[in-house]
Amino acid sequence: xxxxxxxxxxxxxxxxxxxxxxxxxxxxxxLGVGILFGTTRDKALRNEMMDAISPFWDGNETWLVVxxxxxxxxxxxxxxxxxxxxxxxxxxxxFGLIFRGVAFEFRYRGSARGxxxxxxxxxxxxxxxxxxxxxGAMIRGIPVVDGQYSGGRFEWLAPLPVFTGIGLVVGxxxxxxxxxxxxxxxxxxxxxxxxxxxxxxxALVVIALSAIATIADRDKVVDAVFLGRTWxxxxxxxGVLAMLGVFAGALRRRDGWPFAMTVLFFLSSFATLAMLxxxxxxxxxxxxxxxxxxxxxxxxxxxxxxxxVLPVIAVYTIAVYWFFRGKMxxxxxxx
Amino acid sequence: xxxxPVFLSRIQFAFVISFHIIFPAFTIGLAAWLATLExxxxxxxxxxxxxxxxxxxxxxxxxxxxxxxxxxVMAFQxxxxxxxxxxxxxxxxxxxxxxxxxxxxxxxxxxxxxxLLGRDRAPPWFYFLSCCMVSVGTMLSSFWILCNNSWxxxxxxxxxxxxxxxxxxxxxxxTGPIVRVRWPHMLLAAFLTTGMSIIATGAWYIxxxxxxxxxRVMLHWGLSLVAAIIPIQMFFGHVTxxxxxxxxxAKFAAIEARWLTQQPASEVLIAIPDPWAERNxxxxxxxxxxxxxxxxxxxxxxxxxxxxxxxxxxxVVIPFFGFRLMVGMGLIMLAVSWFGLWLRWRGKLDDxxxxxxxxxxxFPTGFIAVLAGWFTAEVGRQPWVVYGLLRTKDAVTxxxxxxxxxxxxxxxxxxYAVIYxxxxxxxxxxxxxxxxxxxxxxxxxxxxxxxAVAMQEAPxxxxx
Numbered sequence: 079x080x081x082x083x084x085x086x087x088x089x090x091x092x093x094x095x096x097x098x099x100x101x102x103x104x105x106x107x108x109l110g111v112g113i114l115f116g117t118t119r120d121k122a123l124r125n126e127m128m129d130a131i132s133p134f135w136d137g138n139e140t141w142l143v144v145x146x147x148x149x150x151x152x153x154x155x156x157x158x159x160x161x162x163x164x165x166x167x168x169x170x171x172x173f174g175l176i177f178r179g180v181a182f183e184f185r186y187r188g189s190a191r192g193x194x195x196x197x198x199x200x201x202x203x204x205x206x207x208x209x210x211x212x213x214g215a216m217i218r219g220i221p222v223v224d225g226q227y228s229g230g231r232f233e234w235l236a237p238l239p240v241f242t243g244i245g246l247v248v249g250x251x252x253x254x255x256x257x258x259x260x261x262x263x264x265x266x267x268x269x270x271x272x273x274x275x276x277x278x279x280x281a282l283v284v285i286a287l288s289a290i291a292t293i294a295d296r297d298k299v300v301d302a303v304f305l306g307r308t309w310x311x312x313x314x315x316x317g318v319l320a321m322l323g324v325f326a327g328a329l330r331r332r333d334g335w336p337f338a339m340t341v342l343f344f345l346s347s348f349a350t351l352a353m354l355x356x357x358x359x360x361x362x363x364x365x366x367x368x369x370x371x372x373x374x375x376x377x378x379x380x381x382x383x384x385x386x387v388l389p390v391i392a393v394y395t396i397a398v399y400w401f402f403r404g405k406m407x408x409x410x411x412x413x
Numbered sequence: 414x415x416x417x418p419v420f421l422s423r424i425q426f427a428f429v430i431s432f433h434i435i436f437p438a439f440t441i442g443l444a445a446w447l448a449t450l451e452x453x454x455x456x457x458x459x460x461x462x463x464x465x466x467x468x469x470x471x472x473x474x475x476x477x478x479x480x481x482x483x484x485x486v487m488a489f490q491x492x493x494x495x496x497x498x499x500x501x502x503x504x505x506x507x508x509x510x511x512x513x514x515x516x517x518x519x520x521x522x523x524x525x526x527x528x529l530l531g532r533d534r535a536p537p538w539f540y541f542l543s544c545c546m547v548s549v550g551t552m553l554s555s556f557w558i559l560c561n562n563s564w565x566x567x568x569x570x571x572x573x574x575x576x577x578x579x580x581x582x583x584x585x586x587x588t589g590p591i592v593r594v595r596w597p598h599m600l601l602a603a604f605l606t607t608g609m610s611i612i613a614t615g616a617w618y619i620x621x622x623x624x625x626x627x628x629r630v631m632l633h634w635g636l637s638l639v640a641a642i643i644p645i646q647m648f649f650g651h652v653t654x655x656x657x658x659x660x661x662x663a664k665f666a667a668i669e670a671r672w673l674t675q676q677p678a679s680e681v682l683i684a685i686p687d688p689w690a691e692r693n694x695x696x697x698x699x700x701x702x703x704x705x706x707x708x709x710x711x712x713x714x715x716x717x718x719x720x721x722x723x724x725x726x727x728x729v730v731i732p733f734f735g736f737r738l739m740v741g742m743g744l745i746m747l748a749v750s751w752f753g754l755w756l757r758w759r760g761k762l763d764d765x766x767x768x769x770x771x772x773x774x775x776f777p778t779g780f781i782a783v784l785a786g787w788f789t790a791e792v793g794r795q796p797w798v799v800y801g802l803l804r805t806k807d808a809v810t811x812x813x814x815x816x817x818x819x820x821x822x823x824x825x826x827x828x829y830a831v832i833y834x835x836x837x838x839x840x841x842x843x844x845x846x847x848x849x850x851x852x853x854x855x856x857x858x859x860x861x862x863x864x865a866v867a868m869q870e871a872p873x874x875x876x877x
Contacts, residue, residue: 143514146488151511154503161492161499162810168493169821173828176482180832183478187839225500227812374580375504379511387515394523 083357086380087370090152091359093388094145099348100395101141102209103253103341108135110254112178112202113247114273115195124195126266126406130258132182133402137395139175144391151379153369155225156359162227163220167208167234174208177201203247210246213351214239214288218298222363238291245284249344252277252324256337259328261406267333274328274336278321299354310353317346419809421818422494425825427791429486431784432829436480438783441555441600442607443473444548447528451544455537461626468627468848469611472840474529479836486825488514494818498798498808502578505571505586506561513557520550555603556596563592566790567660568799578799591660594652601646602786604638605746606779611635612749613776616769618847625763627848632772633757640750647743657793658707661800663721664793667732669703670696671717678703678715683737686729691718727795735789742782749775 083091108131115127150157161168177197185194211234218238221229233239255277258270292299320343327335357365370376447469454462491499491506499506527535527543535543564570569589570582580586615631618624658665670686670693671678680703684696704713718726749772756762798805 140518143485143488143518147507147511147514150492150499150503151507154507155500157492157503157507158496158500161489162496162812165493165810165813165817165821168489169824172486172489173824175485176828176832179482180478180836183475184835184839189838190835226496226810229812231814231817371504371507372574372579374583375508378580378583379508383512383515387519390519390523 081365081367081370083365083367083370084373084376086373086376087152087366089380089384090148090370090376091366093384094148094152095352097141097144097148099345101138101145102348103344104134104138104141104395106206106250106344107131107253107257107337108138109178109202109206110250110252111257112198112254113206113251114254114258114270116199116203118269123266123269126262127258128182128185130261130266130406133398135182137398139179140391140395144388148379148383151383152371152376153359153366154371155364155369158225159220159222159227159360159364163215163229164208164212164234166231167211170204171208174201174203174205178205202250206247206250207243208234209243210249211235211239211243213246214242214291216361217242217292217351217354218295219362220360222360225364236295238288238295241284241288241291245281245288248277248281248284249340252281253337253340253344256324256340259333260337263405271328271331271336275325278324278328278340282321307353310350313346313349313353317343317350320346416815416819418494418813418815418818419806421815421822422809422813423805425494425818425822426490427788428822428829429483429490429825430787432833433480433483433487434783434787435780436476436483437551437555438603438606438780439610440473440477440480441551441603442605442610443469443476444544444551445604446607446611447473448541448544448548451541455541461630464624464848465627465630468843470528472843475836475840475843477525479833482832483829493821494810494813495798495808496810498803501576501803501808502565502799505564505578505580508580509557509561509564509586513554513561516557517550517554520546520553524550552600555599556592559596559599560587560592562790563589563595565799566595566794567591567656568802573802578802591656594649594656598646598649598653601642601649602779602783604642605646606783608635608639608642609746609749609775609779612639612753613773614844614847616772617844619763620766620769620773624847624850629763632753632762636750636753636757639746640754643743643747643750647747650740650743661793662716663718663725664727664732665707666716666718666720667727667729667793668736668789669707669715670729670733671703671715673719674714674717675703676714677701677712678707680706681733684733686733688729724796727793732789732793735785735792738785739782739789742778742785745775745778746782749778 111127111131115124118124146157149160177194178201181194181198181201185191185198214236215234215238218233218236220227220233234243252274255270255273259267259274262270320339323339324336324343327339355361357367359366359369447466450462450466450469453459454466488510491510524543524546527540528547531540531543564586567589568578570580570585571578572581573579611631612635615628615633615635618628619632654665657668666672669678670681670684672691672693677700679698679700681693682697682699684693684698686693701711703715705711707713707715718729753762753768753772756765756768762768794800796804796806798808
């Protein structure tokens with residue numbers, strides 16, 4: 079258990095951590111727009127929402143691929159425990175991603191548009207929920223015996239994971255609303271700005287409920303070393319300040335604030351969880367050091383993917399956002 | 414065969430991978446076809462190539478999207494249903510499949526955007542380069558997948574430490590003798606699949622009197638390509654058979670439905686294998702030919718399934734028929750392509766309507782051959798998931814209950830039924846409508862909405 083992680087193992091753990099942060103923020107806003115998409119029936123607003131994310135969403139999901147590929151390659155034990163532990167949520171995640179993905183293409187092909195629009199909304203919502211539920215289940219700890227998952231099938235439907243699942247749906251919606259305020263003008267911007275404070279308030283309520291559920295489950299969290307790192311409480315504090323910034327940004331009509339402050343909120347949440355979990359990769363049973371693949375695997379991956387592919391993906395991502403920077407030009411498409 | 418998590422997980426894997434493989438098999442060839450068309454257009458300046466290109470680009474985009482979507486599912490199957498396999502072989506399979514995801518993304522996603530959106534913005538040479546890079550990307554993807562699968566077929570370059578497979582010689586894993594044979598076999602299969610699809614599409618248009626110039630490009634090029642490739646493919650098929658004979662003799666015996674060890678061995682051309690009685694019904698056999706095929710010697714002794722303990726034997730029915738189906742499809746491709754070229758040489762191709770009908774109806778031959786070949790390879794590997802070292806039944810996720818897998822399998826079937834019904838329908842409509850007429854205006858609406866397509870293609874992952 080006390081296996082110290084090697085430098086390469088730390089490198090890949092850092093890659094995965096960065097990829098998770100980027101994924102949550104980037105796919106988070108387009109999932110959030112997908113969630114908001116289902117709350118209006120206005121065709122023009124809906125089309126504009128699609129336009130606001132269509133240049134980005136595929137690249138955003140790429141980070142999920144990076145996470146999955148790096149995890150399987152560098153920490154196969156984690157991959158082999160995490161996916162069985164979330165067998166049904168992963169299934170729902172995949173279906174959500176499928177319906178969401180094809181909606182971008184299929185909804186413009188004439189037939190069955192209502193089906194694809196519904197699939198886009200439900201798919202986005204389900205993806206957000208199961209990701210949040212996974213976080214809640216991780217806080218409660220994932221039981222492992224002999225390197226394999228040994229828990230039940232519906233641990234992710236305990237109160238805490240359900241709260242965190244709803245929390246992430248709300249959180250992504252907030253991120254999506256912030257994105258729309260940032261990228262759009264006119265009616266859609268006003269529509270989204272109106273929703274920012276409501277979503278932020280809802281997020282705070284759900285987080286409070288999650289905190290209560292965590293306290294109720296505290297016997298399961300007993301192995302977390304968070305309590306020994308009281309300086310880590312700075313991160314939740316930053317999160318609270320960021321939420322205040324979200325409200326302020328919406329009230330003072332600063333188009334960049336809600337999104338930027340929500341991003342800061344997500345960063346502080348991630349840091350809080352990292353404080354809670356470190357050095358565990360599967361809380362509270364498998365550490366980064368004990369989960370790492372042999373050095374031969376890590377270095378094989380490093381010399382190609384680490385040194386070459388990851389920088390190119392990063393540059394490509396930056397280039398896409400730079401190319402589409404600023405307010406969205408209207409009308410971008412003539413559907 | 415009771416309904417247990419192992420059996421259901423196998424069915425589920427077979428289901429999702431079968432739906433997945435038809436798209437990569439199609440798009441690997443299409444990417445190369447598009448790059449060739451674009452290169453030819455640059456060299457000749459003939460606008461007909463541009464129209465053919467634009468048309469197949471739309472088909473490519475939609476098929477590629479379907480392949481990516483079903484590929485993401487594949488990337489999770491190892492973890493959800495085969496976690497013992499993932500945990501034990503992760504140090505080897507993880508990097509190989511990881512590289513697939515990384516390289517596929519790197520080349521396909523970045524240059525694919527240029528291919529779909531960059532026609533008016535990128536200089537022609539860069540556009541052509543992007544087409545080539547996308548093609549290289551699809552081929553590299555298949556390389557990593559074949560690396561991984563070949564390692565599962567004939568594991569090498571590893572050590573087993575505390576039950577886990579640890580890489581000791583990456584070079585032999587990545588360039589082993591098996592992958593050197595099987596990767597070309599798969600690439601050629603993909604080219605043939607696309608080639609037959611292009612032939613069939615061209616024949617369809619000529620039969621309907623549509624877009625004759627474009628249809629002729631498709632028909633003639635497709636016929637030449639398939640006619641040239643099919644003999645090479647038969648050679649690689651033969652070499653693939655030799656590796657099976659050398660490394661997986663039980664699989665070879667299953668493919669031959671050879672229950673008893675024979676000297677000299679006869680070749681079962683066709684039969685109905687009866688696995689319970691361990692014999693063949695209604696068999697048509699050629700004496701001594703079995704020895705010649707396996708050993709190049711008319712009197713050699715050939716090992717039958719009886720030489721293996723029951724628990725080490727692969728099933729017979731699927732490898733036996735799968736192999737024959739694949740070979741049969743190959744023979745149809747050979748006949749269609751060579752006869753078609755002969756007709757063309759005689760100047761009768763456009764008027765021989767019965768042949769055009771045959772060519773049109775050969776549309777699925779490549780797809781069937783790919784599926785049949787993979788079923789032969791994968792079912793023939795049983796009862797092992799890593800040949801000789803890890804049994805399939807020991808590789809399944811221990812925490813899975815039968816109800817879980819039954820639920821997920823039924824859910825996959827339901828979801829795929831919806832998605833694929835529409836996907837196939839949309840692809841069919843594209844193919845049916847064909848390229849726009851020669852004097853097209855600028856308002857080709859399908860290309861105007863390409864951005865949505867482009868965005869769907871990028872995250873390629875898993876088993877392409």
